[in-house]
Amino acid sequence: MENSSASAFFDDIPNNMNQESYIVDFPFSPALPSCSVFDIPPPPSPLFDYHNVNDASFAGNMDLLISDDFDNSWFSNYNFETGTSESLPAATQTDMQLPPLPVLSPTANPAAPVSGSSLNTSLWNEAGVVANKPVAAVAENAENGDGVKFVEGKNARGEAEDSDGDRRIQVVENGNDQTPAKKPLKQKKNDKKKKRTRVTFMTETGFDYLDDGYRWRKYGQKPIKNSPFPRSYYRCTTRGCGVKKHIERYAAEPLLLLTTYEGKHTHLPPKVTRATHLEIMNDAIADGVRKIHHNQIKTNGLGVAGNQFAMSQLQQQQFQNLNQNVILHRPALSPLSNNNDYNNSFNIAPTVNVNSANNIPPLNVVNSSSNHNSQLLNVVNSSAAHNSPPLNVVNSGDKFINSSTTFSEFLQNLGGCNFSMFTDDLTSNNGLLQDMIMPMK
């Protein structure tokens, strides 16, 4: 295997069939704010006002979670109540404006689950499916009394907003402190009314249900005030596990799906666990890269310098087999994007190269095109021959910058392998949405 030494453009990729392994240069882009629930911009970011996350511009940027990719010391200094931090400079609201989103029509059963298999790599070809991209997550820790939640009519400072009915994000204090002696909830058996940690993920998706690896039973659906979209209630089907979630579309941005989890699973997910992924990827990527920091050059265990990793043929196959149902994430749009970019990006279906020998579909790699500094995904191959399928690249065209501004998100795009965890405890970290929550203190 040789190191990558030159940039290979996307048109080259289909020709890369006969290679033992791939070395992927991942282009970190410090110039762009990160756009994923799995990532948070390097602190402090002059590009994004973490506090003013109260309208459509937050889509793709409402980073309230922290990955271990970052030195997150700034986060603890940030006061969500006042919206201030000594470590954060003044920010502007001019960055990362998303183009208009297509309007979804409410359906009779908008929260009806779709099968996991429909969330595979072919979703890029499916009509109406724009993307599945976690663009934000909101943690509400009701146990220690602090948290963040959606409220109506107030912004993140708790100030009254205009009366457009938009929901805002607000730090809330609730829970078990010495507040108001309110009439206690009527306790039902098993203390069902006890408040637990809630975390809301916002996912930009045309799907009404995202497979998160756990099994759920729907137990209710309610219309929501000021929203054409109902909220669906689900309970984890595992006996003894009281975790619930509810799903609704964000009325102001119908493409945003809000998934709120309540509670913590007492069991491993019945589906593919991240531990397996991590084993493979750890083997493939080797130590060090998983914790790589932005703009840092490290060496992985395969002797590949730089922000790279390599997967052997077997590893690729294993990885693909384990990621048949992963959610691919649409790249977020940069400030440079325009509507045409947005539209074009989804009209381009990936070339599906199915290996004739093993019939394993290739991974789809979402990436940007040229004309942007440090935005190229360079795929360089070693010389050895093999039969595994190539990486599949969706080339979105000029002026469209993908969201893979961090290594972790790149991996996310690559196959749903989430490396931006808040723990290195692989036994408890299954790589699912719920596992990527950093409790707020």
Place this chain on the structure above:
DNA sequence: CGAGTTTGACCCGCGC
């Protein structure tokens, strides 16, 4: 037949 969904009824907190 079991598992999951649908859907109207019911419960509860909260604001007025």
Place this chain on the structure above:
DNA sequence: GCGCGGGTCAAACTCG
């Protein structure tokens, strides 16, 4: 106290 809205229950229903 009343009504509203969110959350839950559970019987009926659907599906494999």
